[in-house]
């Protein structure tokens with residue numbers, strides 16, 4: 098199991114107050130507030146298009162804040178904050194794997210880009226073992242099934258020692274065994290003082306608080322509704 102000292106940077110609490118985000122020509126959410134302390138998990142629930150991915154992408158620094166504040170420890174969040182991007186791992190809907198490379202080469206490439214150093218063979222073997230990918234490490238990703246690709250994408254959470262995990266639909270396409278592996282990995286991360294925000298439609302089986310995105314949808318006035 099990981100320990101606090103295994104994180105490259107110390108976990109910092111997140112505090113959002115009255116956050117708002119405008120995207121695709123409309124306000125996606127507004128007045129959204131939450132706190133997330135080390136060792137805590139926050140689920141984002143809500144129907145398609147309610148802004149779960151938008152919130153994750155905003156925290157990751159890909160989108161702007163249009164209202165409210167987000168504090169990272171004692172510092173105000175800002176887009177392009179290298180310290181924050183070095184403290185988080187984001188995994189969205191699309192996998193970031195290059196099909197022509199093997200899984201090992203993909204992991205080395207990703208870690209070189211994200212940290213400046215390629216992941217070592219021992220750390221990679223341990224991470225592959227979590228999701229039953231040991232036998233696939235030296236296979237080109239183009240031969241993988243969709244579930245194998247998804248597990249390969251999730252593997253980064255096991256070998257990058259970063260405190261804040263932003264997970265978008267992490268259970269999609271996972272069988273029961275791998276859902277349990279994912280839940281175990283998440284529990285170990287939280288036990289070590291890590292933090293997770295996970296957008297999901299499915300129960301994962303790890304205890305956490307919940308944001309219901311329905312509570313933060315903009316209210317449309319009667320006049321606007323007629324426009």
Ligand SMILES: Nc1ncnc2c1ncn2[C@@H]1O[C@H](COP(=O)(O)OP(=O)(O)OP(=O)(O)O)[C@@H](O)[C@H]1O
Nearest residue numbers: 120121122125143144145146147148149150151152
């Ligand atoms: N690349 C984009 N450019 C502009 N608008 C976008 C883009 N991606 C999503 N949106 C809009 O942002 C809003 C929120 O979408 P988002 O993907 O955050 O929802 P979601 O809750 O994650 O949905 P799902 O459950 O389908 O994944 C939607 O109105 C969507 O149309």
